[in-house]
Amino acid sequence: MTGLFLSSQESEPSQTQLNNGISQSSIHQNSQRTHSFNASTTQIAHLADVFSAVTALSSQALMIIKPTGIRIYSEYNHVSNVLLTVDPSLFSSYNFFLKDHQTGQSSPSISQLTEESMGAELRLGVDISLVSDSFASVASSLGISKSKPKSGATTTNTHTSTTNPVSDSVTCYITYEGEGSPLVIEFEDNLMSEKIEFLTFYTDLVYPYDDVDDDEEEHLVISHNDIQFELILRSDVFTNLLQDLQQISTLDLYIYLSNERRQLGSTTAKRGRIRGPSLMDNQLNFISKGPIGHSKLIYPNERTILEKLLIFGRNDPNDDPKPVNTSLISCYNFLNFIKIFRAVKMSSKCKILKDFNGVLSIQVLCKNQQLPNYAGTLITFNMLEVSTVVNEIYNDNNNNINLNNIFDDESYEYIKNYNSKNIQRDLPSVPREARIHDYEPLEEYNPPVRESEPAPIPLSYALFRTVEPEISTDKGGSNVQINETIYESNERGQNNNDFNAQGSKKRKRTDNGQVDDDGKSIKNVGGAVEVPLFL
Amino acid sequence: MKLKLRTQNTETLKTTLSLINPLRKFVTLRFTPEKLYVISVNGQSLTQEPQVWCNLQISSIFDHIEIQSLRDNTISLEINLELLLQTLRNFDRANSEGLNIRLQRKDSAGGQGTNTGNGRTASLALFYANVNANSNTINHTFRIPVKILKNTHDMMLLKEPELTDVELIMKLPNEFVSTYKRLDKFKKASNNETLTIKASRRGGGFLGFVLEEEGKYRVTISWNDKIDVQKPIRTNLAGESLRVSLVQNSVNSEDIDEDNQYEDKEITVKLKDWQMASKIVASCKTVVFLITPRDCVLHCLLDDSEDVEIIYYINGLRVRNPHDY
Numbered sequence: 001m002t003g004l005f006l007s008s009q010e011s012e013p014s015q016t017q018l019n020n021g022i023s024q025s026s027i028h029q030n031s032q033r034t035h036s037f038n039a040s041t042t043q044i045a046h047l048a049d050v051f052s053a054v055t056a057l058s059s060q061a062l063m064i065i066k067p068t069g070i071r072i073y074s075e076y077n078h079v080s081n082v083l084l085t086v087d088p089s090l091f092s093s094y095n096f097f098l099k100d101h102q103t104g105q106s107s108p109s110i111s112q113l114t115e116e117s118m119g120a121e122l123r124l125g126v127d128i129s130l131v132s133d134s135f136a137s138v139a140s141s142l143g144i145s146k147s148k149p150k151s152g153a154t155t156t157n158t159h160t161s162t163t164n165p166v167s168d169s170v171t172c173y174i175t176y177e178g179e180g181s182p183l184v185i186e187f188e189d190n191l192m193s194e195k196i197e198f199l200t201f202y203t204d205l206v207y208p209y210d211d212v213d214d215d216e217e218e219h220l221v222i223s224h225n226d227i228q229f230e231l232i233l234r235s236d237v238f239t240n241l242l243q244d245l246q247q248i249s250t251l252d253l254y255i256y257l258s259n260e261r262r263q264l265g266s267t268t269a270k271r272g273r274i275r276g277p278s279l280m281d282n283q284l285n286f287i288s289k290g291p292i293g294h295s296k297l298i299y300p301n302e303r304t305i306l307e308k309l310l311i312f313g314r315n316d317p318n319d320d321p322k323p324v325n326t327s328l329i330s331c332y333n334f335l336n337f338i339k340i341f342r343a344v345k346m347s348s349k350c351k352i353l354k355d356f357n358g359v360l361s362i363q364v365l366c367k368n369q370q371l372p373n374y375a376g377t378l379i380t381f382n383m384l385e386v387s388t389v390v391n392e393i394y395n396d397n398n399n400n401i402n403l404n405n406i407f408d409d410e411s412y413e414y415i416k417n418y419n420s421k422n423i424q425r426d427l428p429s430v431p432r433e434a435r436i437h438d439y440e441p442l443e444e445y446n447p448p449v450r451e452s453e454p455a456p457i458p459l460s461y462a463l464f465r466t467v468e469p470e471i472s473t474d475k476g477g478s479n480v481q482i483n484e485t486i487y488e489s490n491e492r493g494q495n496n497n498d499f500n501a502q503g504s505k506k507r508k509r510t511d512n513g514q515v516d517d518d519g520k521s522i523k524n525v526g527g528a529v530e531v532p533l534f535l
Numbered sequence: 536m537k538l539k540l541r542t543q544n545t546e547t548l549k550t551t552l553s554l555i556n557p558l559r560k561f562v563t564l565r566f567t568p569e570k571l572y573v574i575s576v577n578g579q580s581l582t583q584e585p586q587v588w589c590n591l592q593i594s595s596i597f598d599h600i601e602i603q604s605l606r607d608n609t610i611s612l613e614i615n616l617e618l619l620l621q622t623l624r625n626f627d628r629a630n631s632e633g634l635n636i637r638l639q640r641k642d643s644a645g646g647q648g649t650n651t652g653n654g655r656t657a658s659l660a661l662f663y664a665n666v667n668a669n670s671n672t673i674n675h676t677f678r679i680p681v682k683i684l685k686n687t688h689d690m691m692l693l694k695e696p697e698l699t700d701v702e703l704i705m706k707l708p709n710e711f712v713s714t715y716k717r718l719d720k721f722k723k724a725s726n727n728e729t730l731t732i733k734a735s736r737r738g739g740g741f742l743g744f745v746l747e748e749e750g751k752y753r754v755t756i757s758w759n760d761k762i763d764v765q766k767p768i769r770t771n772l773a774g775e776s777l778r779v780s781l782v783q784n785s786v787n788s789e790d791i792d793e794d795n796q797y798e799d800k801e802i803t804v805k806l807k808d809w810q811m812a813s814k815i816v817a818s819c820k821t822v823v824f825l826i827t828p829r830d831c832v833l834h835c836l837l838d839d840s841e842d843v844e845i846i847y848y849i850n851g852l853r854v855r856n857p858h859d860y
Contacts, residue, residue: 130752133720141716182753187717191710191760194717197753 035098035122037065038175039091044187045142046368047172048135050084050377051128053343053366057082059129062205063183065122065176067096072128073207080336080383081220082343083209087375090368096120122176125203126183134196138170138187176200208382220382222353222361227321229257229328231284231352232308233299235364239345241286241297242338248295250288250334252386258283258327259309280325282309288334307349317356330354331386340364343379358385536683538566538610538638541599545634548596549623551843554815555587556616563684563693565611566602569593574693575616585808585849587815588695592842597636610638611684611693614659622661622677629675631663641680657683696848700827702800703734705742705764707822714744715813717756721746721806728806729852734826735799740764742824746806800826802851812847819845 041047054061054074061074069088075081088094098120173186182197208219245253262281284299284306299306311328312321340362344350347364354360360383365376542548555562555575565572573589593600604610626634639660662676684693721728731745741764743757812833816822819835829851837843 127751137717137720141713188759191708192714192717192756192758195755195757199751199753 034178035096035120036175036177037096037122038173039070039088039094040171040173041091042169042171043090043368043370043374044135044170044172045139046090046366046370046377047086048132048139049346050086050343050366050379051132051135053346053379054082054084055129055132056339056342059127060203060205061126061128062203062207063124063126063128064207065096065124067120073205073209074128075205075220076336076339078220079333080339080381081208082339082382083380085378085380087377089374090371090377122178123207124176124179124183124200125205126198126200131183131185131198134185134187134194135172138172138194142170220359220384222359222382223355223357225320226356227312228354228356229312229352230308230310231257231306233284233350233352234305234307235344235347235350237300237305238350239341241299242341242344244297245286245288245334246338246341248288248290248292250290252289253332253334253337254287254289254329255332256283256285256287256327256329257309257311259311260325260327282306283327284309287329290334314356321356330358330360332360332383333386336383340381343381347379354385358387359383360385536605536610536638537601537603538636539599539601540566540597540636541633542597542636543633545596545623545626547837547843548591549620549627550818551589551591551837551845552616552620552623554818554845555589556620557814558585558587558811560615560617561613562616563611563613565609565693566593567607567609568600568602571596572695576693583850585811585847586696587848588844588846590844590846595840595842612638612657612659612681613684614679614681618677618679619659622679625675625677626661626663629663629665631665631675634661634663636661638681638683639678641678657681695846696830698825698827698832701767701825702828703736703764703826704767705734705740705762705824707742707816707824708760708762709820709822710760711758711822712813712817714756714758715810715816718744718746718806718810719813721748721754722810729803730806730809731801731803732809732826732831733799733801734764734824736764736766737795737798802826802828802831804831804849804851808849812849815845815847 051072054072057076057080058074061072064071064073067088070086072084072086073081170187170189173184173188175184175186182199185196185198187194206219208221259280259282282301284301286297286299288295288297301309310323311326313324313326314321343364343366344362347366349365351363352360353363362381362383364379366379367376368374551573552562555573558575559577563572563574563576565574569592571591571593573587573591575587577584577586602608602610623634637660639658641656641658657680658678659681660676660678662674665673665675667673718730728746728748733741733743733745735741740762741757742762743755746754746756815835816833819837820839821836823834825832825834831849831851833847833849835845835847837845
């Protein structure tokens with residue numbers, strides 16, 4: 001029987017009842033109370049929606065009821081988790097009771113009570129998919145009764161049809177009497193009442209938002225002190241993009257973002273052109289790897305659609321991250337990633353955060369059209385990025401790979417020059433325009449010739465097409481094995497090793513040359529556009 | 536044996552058949568001079584699964600009727616329902632003058648007896664003429680193989696269940712179909728779910744469902760709206776018009792003993808069996824629900840007339856009165 005109890009704190013009351021005559025020591029002061037909870041609402045469609053977002057991860061969930069709201073937490077395989085927070089303002093009544101079992105004790109003062117009751121909570125394990133199904137079936141019958149009186153009027157979207165009195169007629173009552181009792185959800189309208197008692201159970205889900213000083217176990221939550229990047233996207237565009245990614249059966253998803261400054265116009269003084277103004281250019285690309293190869297989906301960078309893009313960097317792990325202008329890429333398993341889809345679809349805005357530990361956090365706020373004053377239901381997903389091999393290959397010798405050259409259209413020119421001597425005749429499969437693009441032979445730049453060590457090859461489009469003797473098949477070919485976030489150092493100049501010196505030289509060339517032509521042609525596209533790269 | 540029918544409008548027949556189509560692949564059609572019975576039963580275990588009997592006034596469907604047989608002018612045949620429905624739909628689309636239905640012996644070159652393997656020795660021919668845009672006439676003929684039920688054993692099996700000892704009778708409101716939607720989600724949650732139906736005359740009429748899955752949930756759905764639960768005077772309703780019995784029974788609604796627990800009746804059925812009737816309940820104008828100690832019956836009238844009756848019999852899983860033990 002005691003096994004059913006969730007925590008020692010909660011199991012105390014039963015003990016208290018047994019030893020009722022004996023006066024309890026003050027240690028047990030808090031534990032002599034049990035909590036119970038009831039609430040009622042008419043917002044069934046909204047709850048059905050948000051609950052269904054959680055069921056994508058797991059059917060079992062931990063429900064935490066507090067005076068400040070209801071939280072539902074679930075996780076999948078220790079690689080992703082979800083937290084749903086429903087604000088009490090969604091409910092027309094929301095009561096959290098404290099039952100004092102020790103009658104002899106004087107009741108606490110009001111300030112004490114509120115303080116204690118704020119910390120009080122009820123925890124229960126529940127089959128969330130069943131709960132979600134119940135809400136969904138009631139919500140769907142709402143849709144039926146709604147459409148019947150209209151009978152063939154304009155088929156309004158069930159999600160957005162707001163001002164219908166019928167939809168408000170079903171009231172939902174949620175009751176929980178504390179441990180050992182079922183979670184009771186009742187739906188009632190004029191015609192019928194449905195009372196569902198969900199059995200609750202003990203769950204061994206570890207709730208990572210607890211303030212436990214447990215350093216041994218790493219929790220899958222974002223660390224707000226170590227934020228690596230922060231994005232705010234408009235959800236409808238993001239939803240379309242996710243849909244596209246799913247349609248091309250993505251397996252791995254790379255998120256590339258960059259906020260580097262770029263120069264407009266040509267900059268070579270030789271030809272007498274003027275340097276253009278420097279431009280802060282936010283780029284967010286979703287790169288899909290799947291059975292059809294790689295595809296790049298460019299998220300539009302208009303301010304209204306891509307509201308925020310911040311990248312942080314730090315020199316030392318102990319430093320606070322500072323905003324920097326750079327580029328970075330990270331990789332995720334798409335099967336896990338797409339589980340956010342339903343939540344994103346019903347939201348209006350979506351915030352994406354990632355920290356230096358490799359935790360990606362996606363927060364979506366779901367508004368309720370029927371309750372304009374409702375702040376919204378917050379759903380937070382956390383997931384781990386996929387880590388890999390590339391580390392071992394690259395990170396040992398040179399931490400600072402010129403990341404910009406990966407998937408960066410601007411580096412076409414340079415790569416062609418660089419490889420021209422070695423590759424040109426070995427390239428029958430490369431499209432002509434990509435290979436020989438009227439490039440001029442460059443006088444000012446000569447590829448470094450080194451006997452001792454092979455020159456590091458920057459990752460680039462051209463690389464994927466070519467098989468160079470040096471890179472052979474393990475990193476070349478069509479697979480780019482950049483799976484963990486690789487950071488490009490901002491202070492290239494400070495580094496003295498050969499590669500970086502060369503890298504900066506390259507960069508210079510990139511900045512100087514015929515850079516913008518290629519980049520621009522793609523940048524101007526309005527929506528999320530799919531650009532197949534390696535087909 | 537002779538069967539010749541002609542009709543211009545197949546709408547009623549088509550609607551009725553499509554309602555029971557999801558239940559089983561084969562149905563039995565029984566043609567008599569007065570009625571057409573469409574019977575959907577499980578041939579092997581008659582008492583285990585629900586039976587559906589559709590009684591159609593044959594004169595309201597067909598305008599030309601010729602039925603001759605040695606057995607009281609009754610012809611029974613087993614037919615693939617989907618094929619029949621498909622043909623009726625084709626006829627509807629063709630916008631033809633009229634549909635002829637005839638029973639034909641199957642022309643098999645090998646003579647009789649070669650085709651007895653599956654017993655489908657005859658075919659039901661449906662043909663109609665269609666005039667197309669170029670005013671050419673196209674004749675369509677569909678032959679659906681049927682098995683003629685001749686021997687008395689088959690006939691004995693197909694006997695309409697008699698409703699003896701009806702305990703409660705109630706007319707279900709049209710909105711009642713939403714309870715099916717609420718129950719539907721539990722169908723996928725488990726496979727062999729049972730549903731307990733409770734009804735009582737006490738408290739102004741009560742109808743409710745109890746559904747329980749061990750270790751998971753317990754659901755109670757009860758109807759809040761007014762429901763008129765009656766007790767029939769004569770318990771044997773066989774062969775009696777449904778409307779008449781409802782009218783007659785409304786007389787004795789005063790002598791309800793509010794304290795008598797024996798007024799409460801309950802019956803347990805398979806959830807799947809109950810849910811199969813959802814389409815029928817949703818489409819029929821009048822639905823009357825009857826409880827007997829062993830079965831429960833949904834007696835439905837498709838429209839305002841009494842031309843089409845659909846009767847859905849569900850066998851109770853265990854006969855139990857909570858106050859008997």
